[in-house]
Amino acid sequence: MTSFLIxxxxxxxxxxxxxxxxxxxxxxxxLNSLSLALLAITIGFxxxxxxxxxxxxxxxxxxxxxxxxxxxxxxxxxxxxRQIEPxxxxxxxxxxxxxLLVFTFYLAxxxxxxxxxxxxxxxxxxxxxxxxxxxxxxxxxxxxxIIGFLSIENSLFLLGTIATNGMPxxxxxxxxxxxxxxIVVINLLFKQEEEVKE
Amino acid sequence: MILYIxxxxxxxxLSPLVLSFIKMLKMFLLYKKPISIFQGYRDFSKLLSKxxxxxxxxxxxxxxxxxxxxSPLLLTLFFLPPVSSGEYYxxxxxxxxxxxxxxxxxxxxxxxxxxxxxxxxxxxSSREAFISALVEPAMILTLFSVSxxxxxxxxxxxxxxxxxxxxxxxxxxxxxxxxxxxxLLVAENGRIPVDNPETHLELTMVHEAMILDLSGFYLALIxxxxxxxxxxxxxxxxxxxxxxxxxxxxxxxxxxxxxxIFFIAFLVAILEVNTAKLRLFKVPNLLGIAIVFSFLSLxxxxxxxx
Numbered sequence: 001m002t003s004f005l006i007x008x009x010x011x012x013x014x015x016x017x018x019x020x021x022x023x024x025x026x027x028x029x030x031l032n033s034l035s036l037a038l039l040a041i042t043i044g045f046x047x048x049x050x051x052x053x054x055x056x057x058x059x060x061x062x063x064x065x066x067x068x069x070x071x072x073x074x075x076x077x078x079x080x081x082r083q084i085e086p087x088x089x090x091x092x093x094x095x096x097x098x099x100l101l102v103f104t105f106y107l108a109x110x111x112x113x114x115x116x117x118x119x120x121x122x123x124x125x126x127x128x129x130x131x132x133x134x135x136x137x138x139x140x141x142x143x144x145x146i147i148g149f150l151s152i153e154n155s156l157f158l159l160g161t162i163a164t165n166g167m168p169x170x171x172x173x174x175x176x177x178x179x180x181x182x183i184v185v186i187n188l189l190f191k192q193e194e195e196v197k198e
Numbered sequence: 199m200i201l202y203i204x205x206x207x208x209x210x211x212l213s214p215l216v217l218s219f220i221k222m223l224k225m226f227l228l229y230k231k232p233i234s235i236f237q238g239y240r241d242f243s244k245l246l247s248k249x250x251x252x253x254x255x256x257x258x259x260x261x262x263x264x265x266x267x268x269s270p271l272l273l274t275l276f277f278l279p280p281v282s283s284g285e286y287y288x289x290x291x292x293x294x295x296x297x298x299x300x301x302x303x304x305x306x307x308x309x310x311x312x313x314x315x316x317x318x319x320x321x322x323s324s325r326e327a328f329i330s331a332l333v334e335p336a337m338i339l340t341l342f343s344v345s346x347x348x349x350x351x352x353x354x355x356x357x358x359x360x361x362x363x364x365x366x367x368x369x370x371x372x373x374x375x376x377x378x379x380x381x382l383l384v385a386e387n388g389r390i391p392v393d394n395p396e397t398h399l400e401l402t403m404v405h406e407a408m409i410l411d412l413s414g415f416y417l418a419l420i421x422x423x424x425x426x427x428x429x430x431x432x433x434x435x436x437x438x439x440x441x442x443x444x445x446x447x448x449x450x451x452x453x454x455x456x457x458x459i460f461f462i463a464f465l466v467a468i469l470e471v472n473t474a475k476l477r478l479f480k481v482p483n484l485l486g487i488a489i490v491f492s493f494l495s496l497x498x499x500x501x502x503x504x
Contacts, residue, residue: 001369003366003370004369004370007371008373010494011373011374011377014490014494015487018486090482090483090486091486093486094486094490097494098490098494102497102501124498124502
């Protein structure tokens, strides 16, 4: 089950890299967070860690439902352009993404040798970190860059969940609070862009 | 052995039904009056009774090609994974053979399009070549990675192995292969994001453009070839990516298999209603996603074992 959800996590992230529409991208981000939340809940039930289950539910509410909804509303309000053409053409991405994945899989090998359990998944979460960086790099518009930033946060959460069997509850809550602050800042950024446009 | 032959005959007989089912479901979802589910058979029998008219510019190819489009696909039906665990199956046929047979059929379809020297035929053939060139690498990689997960390179044996020992520890790479194969299923059968099978508009035609000059019996052959092709892909998807229910009693196992086929047809119909057709030069992007996922499935399996 863990493997299934991790597969979905990476799959939604890769599909987001090829997306050319803003709302579709927000949908993929939401599905990405959904698989992450389900993953945290499953692992939490598996190892009997209540705080991980709680942070999984927070992820579900906040990242899979609330943040995509807010992003969509903000982008509607500021009428951002819904076409987001990536800077890197798709035929380069087709070569770049597998190369990046192979690179990160081998990059993560020293780390995975140190861990005893879930070593494979650490490599996947590091590669998803790089893929979300690519998502930030390949777009000019502000909205996809923000989605890339949020995806980086998702991959870090995945890394924390998988590698350490759950960070302390306080840190998780702190991260969620940071994320909400980030959304407020994003709102301001959008406003700025709107003024620049005018 | 009897079950093996009977299953192949059943697949041939069911294939027009599945395509009509997709069409019916689509019309129902679009609030049109749906066609009968048996429309495929009616069309076939109507085409059989019509006379064959062939342009006088054509060569011998037009007379041969319809048979050669159909026969590799019929041959592929023999190599598919078994439906029930007691059934006879061919174990040694690997991804290359199946992909090769399917592209042999596509090759003759393209020749057929070129042969009558109409402008539409050439246009359709070039588009088909363009799409199938991108489909092939992804398909070989996907089938290979699934058969590696099943510990056997033969596709038939792989389907059986998957149902017996499902690789739960390789679930991540299994999902990537599944996504890739579903995109291929849609692309290779000319369903909506790639090609619209229902219009005769020159901008959108791929498959229809090649067979525009045909009539009568030859058209019936080509139409049944395209429905059998969908059946092959759907049954590969059903036995490789939904591998359950093989150990049930024979009749139930066949019933489960048919349900799986109709479930896949349902998914395709839902996808067709919900997406717009892609511009032709955006099609490589979609197939690029398929290639990325198939490659990813292979390297995730090899490097990480996940």
